[in-house]
Amino acid sequence: MLDCNILLIEDDLPLAQLIEEYLTAHGFLITHIAKGLDAKKVANPESFDLILCDVMLPDIDGFNLKNILEQTFHCPIIFMTALSDDEDQIRGLELGAIDYIVKPVEPNVLLARIKANLRKTKPLKSQDILTISDLELNKNQKVATVANKPLDLTSQDFDLLWVFAINQGKVLSREFLFQAIIGREYNGMDRTVDARTSRLRAKIDSFKIPGLVIRTVWGKGYLFTYTKEVEAQ
Numbered sequence: 331m332l333d334c335n336i337l338l339i340e341d342d343l344p345l346a347q348l349i350e351e352y353l354t355a356h357g358f359l360i361t362h363i364a365k366g367l368d369a370k371k372v373a374n375p376e377s378f379d380l381i382l383c384d385v386m387l388p389d390i391d392g393f394n395l396k397n398i399l400e401q402t403f404h405c406p407i408i409f410m411t412a413l414s415d416d417e418d419q420i421r422g423l424e425l426g427a428i429d430y431i432v433k434p435v436e437p438n439v440l441l442a443r444i445k446a447n448l449r450k451t452k453p454l455k456s457q458d459i460l461t462i463s464d465l466e467l468n469k470n471q472k473v474a475t476v477a478n479k480p481l482d483l484t485s486q487d488f489d490l491l492w493v494f495a496i497n498q499g500k501v502l503s504r505e506f507l508f509q510a511i512i513g514r515e516y517n518g519m520d521r522t523v524d525a526r527t528s529r530l531r532a533k534i535d536s537f538k539i540p541g542l543v544i545r546t547v548w549g550k551g552y553l554f555t556y557t558k559e560v561e562a563q
Contacts, residue, residue, distance in 0.1 A: 335358075336353065336361070336378065336379065336382060337363070339362075339382065339384055339387065339395075340362065340364065340382070346364070348509065350362055351509060351510075352437040352440075352509050355497065356441055357496050358444075361378075365387060366383070366392065366395040366398075369395070369399055370402065376404065378403055379448065380405055380406055381399060383396075385411035385413055385418070386412065392409055392422075396425050406450075408428060408443070408444070408447060409427045411431075412433045413432075418430075429443060431443060436513060460492070460495055460496060464477045464478075465495070465556050466478075467488070467492055467495055472489075473488075476542070482533070483530075486526060494544065498556065499553070499555060501550050501552070501553050503550065504524070507551070527544065527552055540558075541555075
């Protein structure tokens, strides 16, 4: 699973929650703070791989914050702001930011930009392999195996299973899953998530693998678990 730790500095709380949920669904570890100077209080600053920093913060603007961040953190910074003037973008890049993203930005585009910039600065380590007992998912190849036997899944099936697997044991709402697999906010009407989950669950049931299950939690969402059953000796 992806082991990239991102510090998100954003005072727009609904936006921060959307970003955090979307990136978490794709395997990132997110620490969120709403004020720039709170970065001084963040534990284990050496553990972060990337900083997503809004420019227009309530206590200090991101451009002035950058020097403070560099004293503590040793990772690249992406500015993310509604300031779209060329001069602002040039200033941010000249200050040494690895990228400058103008809001609003679609979550899937943000994810792509983050991955592209991480590739410039560090290997993505074991992001593409996730193992739960004898279930193994290879994200690059979009192949899932149990005890080294491949499961018959489409690309869409695999993408949804990946989201479930990296959130094993958590109840995932329709809204969360929609953001994760479609890449935009749920409109309250679309039933894509239900259809894809139903299809994936039917396939998993057909594999007849004890302990591998997707359950409906009524009124809340879906729950994926895999607990390998051990035969009695």
